[in-house]
Amino acid sequence: GQNIDQPTEMTATEGAIVQINCTYQTSGFNGLFWYQQHAGEAPTFLSYNVLDGLEEKGRFSSFLSRSKGYSYLLLKELQMKDSASYLCAVVDSNYQLIWGAGTKLIIKP
Amino acid sequence: IAGITQAPTSQILAAGRRMTLRCTQDMRHNAMYWYRQDLGLGLRLIHYSNTAGTTGKGEVPDGYSVSRANTDDFPLTLASAVPSQTSVYFCASSDGTGGVKTQYFGPGTRLLVL
Numbered sequence: 001g002q003n004i005d006q007p008t009e010m011t012a013t014e015g016a017i018v019q020i021n022c023t024y025q026t027s028g029f030n031g032l033f034w035y036q037q038h039a040g041e042a043p044t045f046l047s048y049n050v051l052d053g054l055e056e057k058g059r060f061s062s063f064l065s066r067s068k069g070y071s072y073l074l075l076k077e078l079q080m081k082d083s084a085s086y087l088c089a090v091v092d093s094n095y096q097l098i099w100g101a102g103t104k105l106i107i108k109p
Numbered sequence: 110i111a112g113i114t115q116a117p118t119s120q121i122l123a124a125g126r127r128m129t130l131r132c133t134q135d136m137r138h139n140a141m142y143w144y145r146q147d148l149g150l151g152l153r154l155i156h157y158s159n160t161a162g163t164t165g166k167g168e169v170p171d172g173y174s175v176s177r178a179n180t181d182d183f184p185l186t187l188a189s190a191v192p193s194q195t196s197v198y199f200c201a202s203s204d205g206t207g208g209v210k211t212q213y214f215g216p217g218t219r220l221l222v223l
Contacts, residue, residue: 004151008149030208030209031209033211041216041217042199042214042215042216042217043152043199043214044214045211045212045213048209048211050209087151087152089151089152091209095208095209096154096157096167097152097154097212098151099151099152099153100151101149101150101151102151
């Protein structure tokens with residue numbers, strides 16, 4: 001079967017760095033997305049990785065290791081507005097997105 | 110403002126009633142999707158459409174139907190609602206039908222079936 005695992009909830013302090021992990025087992029792999037979802041709102045696109053390595057976009061970076069079935073989202077200089085759920089989604093062999101349940105990130109002052 | 114709109118924003122529905130959730134996009138995207146999001150579960154694909162005139166079944170299609178008469182609209186119908194269909198429903202769209210495309214989401218419809 002297909003499986004995406006993320007921690008259910010994480011807590012971090014404003015100004016700090018946090019790493020949100022995602023491991024996956026899917027039928028085929030055509031890339032991995034990270035989305036941000038604030039409470040009561042729609043998911044919004046953060047990043048897409050298809051090759052191994054780290055991609056940086058401002059305060060957010062995303063890493064992929066295809067051999068390990070592993071990705072992480074790194075958030076630096078945390079701000080209160082970063083409090084949200086972060087969704088990991090893998091593109092399978094049929095180009096459909098398989099979604100993890102999401103990680104709720106709580107930022108404390 | 111370009112994007113995806115969904116209606117209604119929220120709805121309370123009696124079990125057994127028929128309901129259509131509306132979704133409209135003005136980005137001229139070829140592909141559109143309907144997901145449901147439940148607490149503790151990831152987004153689950155209900156139905157999708159790669160282009161106007163075609164539709165396909167996702168992971169959880171039972172109890173739902175869709176149509177795609179034109180590029181902009183992709184309504185989702187619950188023929189006879191049941192309490193297990195209580196959920197948040199998101200419509201999404203993406204540009205193109207082949208390969209990997211970023212999906213853009215509407216604001217969602219919160220549905221409670223009693």
